[in-house]
Every structure is written in structure tokens, then in C-alpha cells.
Amino acid sequence: MPFDSTLLEEHKIAGISLRSGMHEPVSLITPAFANERCCALGRWLQEDSDRWDAAPELLQLKLAHASFHTIALVIALSITQGRLAEAAIMLEPDALFDSAGRMLADAVSRFETRLIVGVGPAPASRERAQ
Numbered sequence: 001m002p003f004d005s006t007l008l009e010e011h012k013i014a015g016i017s018l019r020s021g022m023h024e025p026v027s028l029i030t031p032a033f034a035n036e037r038c039c040a041l042g043r044w045l046q047e048d049s050d051r052w053d054a055a056p057e058l059l060q061l062k063l064a065h066a067s068f069h070t071i072a073l074v075i076a077l078s079i080t081q082g083r084l085a086e087a088a089i090m091l092e093p094d095a096l097f098d099s100a101g102r103m104l105a106d107a108v109s110r111f112e113t114r115l116i117v118g119v120g121p122a123p124a125s126r127e128r129a130q
Contacts, residue, residue, distance in 0.1 A: 007041040021079045036069040057111040064107035071100045
């Protein structure tokens, strides 16, 4: 699977789902919230990112992606448990969820820049080669 910014689409939809869950009862605890490997970006990170393992941009992307899913899951749990005020605070503009989304978008952008600039994958470490 090629790496591109369309891998973020599910994450944008997650925000819509969480905000909708504040107003109407919906089942929010889905694999996409609970497991970072269930979205397209997570599958790419799991299956296709090996040759970039030593790239600092990849590590940043992995951390930002895991953080996004953790925050989305915490908000989804708050909503399903009826703690709407707590969820609403995390969903406010410039609050926790927006911050996680921006951090993820920035990490994707930095990794894409590495791809566009033509800097190849970082050399494998000696430990991996042996």
C-alpha cells in the first residue's frame, strides 16, 4: 500500500463520529478507536514501514498515531459511559482531540516530506542485518 495523506481520512471521520456521539446514541467503541492497527494508516505502519524503521520521522508518526487512537478511545469511552461533560471538554476546539489530530497531521506531513525530498530509507542497523 502506498503512503499518502489519504491514510488520514479515517482519522478525520473519527472526529465526526465522536462529536455525533455526543448528541445521539451510537456505538462508538469500534476496532478503529480501540486498536491503532485497524485503520489504513495503522495497517501501513504495521505492514509497509519496515524499510523506514530507522527514520526519526517514522518514529514520530508512530507515536502521534498511537496517541491519536488512545485519545479517541478515551473520548469514546467517556461518551458511552455517559460522561458527556468530560468528553465535551476533550472535543472542544484546540483541546485534546484537536491537538492529537494536528500532531498526527504534522507527523504525516514530515514523513511525506522525507519521501518527496527523496531521502531514502535510513540504513538498517547492524543488529537488524545480523
